[in-house]
Amino acid sequence: MTKHNNEPTFTIGELAKEYDITPRSIRFYEEQGLLSPKRTGQNRIYCNKDRVRLKLILRGKRLGFSLAEVKTLFDLYDTHLNSAAQLETMLELTEQKRAVLNQQLEDIQMLMSELDEVEARCREELAELKRGKLA
Template sequence: MPDAPQPVAEAPQEGARSRRTYTIGELAKLFEVTPRTIRFYEQEGLLEPERRGQTRIYHDKDRVRLKLTLRGKRLGFSLAEIREVIQLYDHAPDGDERQLRRMLDILADKRAAMQQQLEDIRILQHELDDVESRCQASLQALTRQRAKG
């Protein structure tokens, strides 16, 4: 069972936070996801654990990436958008600025799409209200007609 939680040696106390490692089980428990989800994100290039034989060793960088990925998914980002933002940060000297600018662009696009969806829903609600009113009026007319007949 290669992905079963196995103890991973902790880094020494000095600078331990930056060198903290996690097993797949620990990350899964920490973020309340399944190990399968974590393996999927790894397969998609969003996580890059160290491999020791069959064991995956996740570092703080992977923990942060998983956190960002899950947050991005909650906000409706596609995996491609999440990957792009992460790669901008990882591979560019001005990663912070480029990442933030791209994030703002994506957020603006998401907001515009949501506004359009809200407008579409409002229009649909009015159409439903109109159809419902006509159906009720027709039903009342039928009821009156039967009462007379």
């Protein structure tokens, strides 16, 4: 970390190491319009805002949000002085994500039940086969 105009700045390598991702990933987020570092020649200089955004991008991905959804939230934040629009959108996205996850959870639970039934049938048939050979 260095300082530029009394503000901490970071290199792509420092951010990659801090968040355990590749510099290529960070460049990809930049290409997608999610980060906008300053440039000094060929070098990217990231400010604290970029660092916070990178953290939010990674959190959003972990929660299952697409990069487009993250970008929508960033755009709302950048264009609205109050955060009500951003918060309302975040609530809508959260509700949608929760509905998808609940459906996936139901599907997984159903599959687990089916696996339990198949496993039980296999064990019963195997036990019958073993009993038949022993008799």
